Amino acid sequence: MDFLPTLEASWNQKTQQHICIIGSGPSGLAALKIIRDSQQFKGGLWTATAFEARDKVGGIWLPAPPTSNPPSTPLYDSLTTNLPHPVMAYTSFPFPAGTTLFPPASTVLKYFEDYAAHFELNEHIRLNTPVLSITRDHTAGKWTVSVRAPKTSAEETHDFDYVIVANGHYRLPRLPATPGLGEWVEAKRAVHSVYCRNPSTFGDAKTVLVVGGGPSGQDLVTDLLASGRNIVHSVTGAAPENLHDGRLKVRGRIAQYGDLDKGLVTFEDGSEESGIDKAVLATGYKFDFPFFPTSVLRPSIPPPVPPLPGALYNSTYHIFPLARHVFPLVGADEFPSSTVAFLGIPIRVAPLPLLEAQMRAVLHVFEHPESLDPTQEAIDIISRYETLRARVAQQRASSSPTQFPDGVDGPISGPSEDPVELAIAAAWHRFEEHEQFQYRDAMHAFAEYPHRVPAWEIEMYDAKGILREEWRDLERLGQAEEWVRGVGAGEGEKVAEEWVDLMRKLLRRAEERHPERSRL
Incomplete structure (x- = not known):
């Protein structure tokens, strides 16, 4: 009973720390929500401010005409999700009851707006405020963030203890x-x-x-x-x-x-x-962080490993080296690895629950920087590098197509670039098979958060193609609305159970229509 007062009393003796979040799309909203849930925020130890360049939240789900260069979003008119929404949703906030299983972009945007309103995130977001630059003040031990004020267009500077990079990676075309x-x-x-x-x-x-x-x-x-x-x-x-x-x-x-x-x-x-x-x-698209100077993020392919480079590189295919695909693993003379986090970098994943897991790990490192063991993280990065290098060598030896991120068809490089290193870079943040679920569990275990991916999420992710095909058939027949009517109207765990029952019913329909094939 005495724990919280004692903890809060100890916090009052510390200096309040400030967290900067770049963007209020899916990653930035997840960051704000998890921060607000923390005891450090509730006790006044942490504050959070998200800077958003556009006039509303939602990131790439917020439509815009393709008039800027590049456009602020790749969103096209017919876009629907390619995952059933119970699989892709934040675990803390299901889509409304009766939502079509593969919703259009307008429904997804409304979901993010509702998420921000429900968890009172908007008060921490500065809209129409693009980030211009982020530099390290080594003397003060702070990050200096320059932004453009929305009304005056004047440049403002603010100091932050931590930076969460959540600006997305579907804008700069490749x-x-x-x-x-x-x-x-x-x-x-x-x-x-x-x-x-x-x-x-x-x-x-x-x-x-x-x-x-x-x-x-x-x-x-x-x-x-x-x-x-x-x-x-x-x-x-x-x-x-x-x-x-x-x-x-x-x-x-x-x-x-x-x-x-x-x-x-x-x-x-x-x-x-x-x-x-x-x-x-x-x-495909390039990773792009124009607000970081080259002193923080070097715009080139990193040198081969081992050893790991002492600086952070953006090859446009991957950010390297990132511990756990989140934390820059750089030399002490660069900046503390525990003060910067890149959210939402992995691809081929169910993004929103993965963002939640990442963000809980981020806050764990912010609170306990010693938990990020640089030696073990370096070993893990080198191990992944060697695994991917062997895979690329095998592909080249067998003359099979080199595997690149979704939508990227080669050759993707210029003549001066090492094709092996590029293939490793392109595969670096690409999760295969069930790697994303193992990653989520590992991030939650690292954060000492008691959550594991439920088996039904893996089952339905694996069946996503069949589910989408069946759902489109129901839409063609005009039956989709009836199928979801009232589904998800329960409370607590009943919400997920109702959606899982519907998806299993849909898979049975697929088996009846196509008995000649396995459903997975």
């Missing part, structure tokens, strides 16, 4: 280094998908080349087919195939963009396609 592509881009015959909102982007083009096999590339193909266009879809490793009465031609990786007048491209297998009016490149 273009392949494929020969001839530059001429197509210059002639406005090729454009990155970040500028696409709907098929009207392509004007009167009759044949469109879609490059990239990730979710946005697949959605572009679906939208363009529905608009009556012919599609050539370039996907690394794909076997040539003609579908939809020849309107969709699936082809492999592009080797060269050729004659513009002929609309000609050549593929790595030597085959060609001509008559292409436009090309859209769903080829």
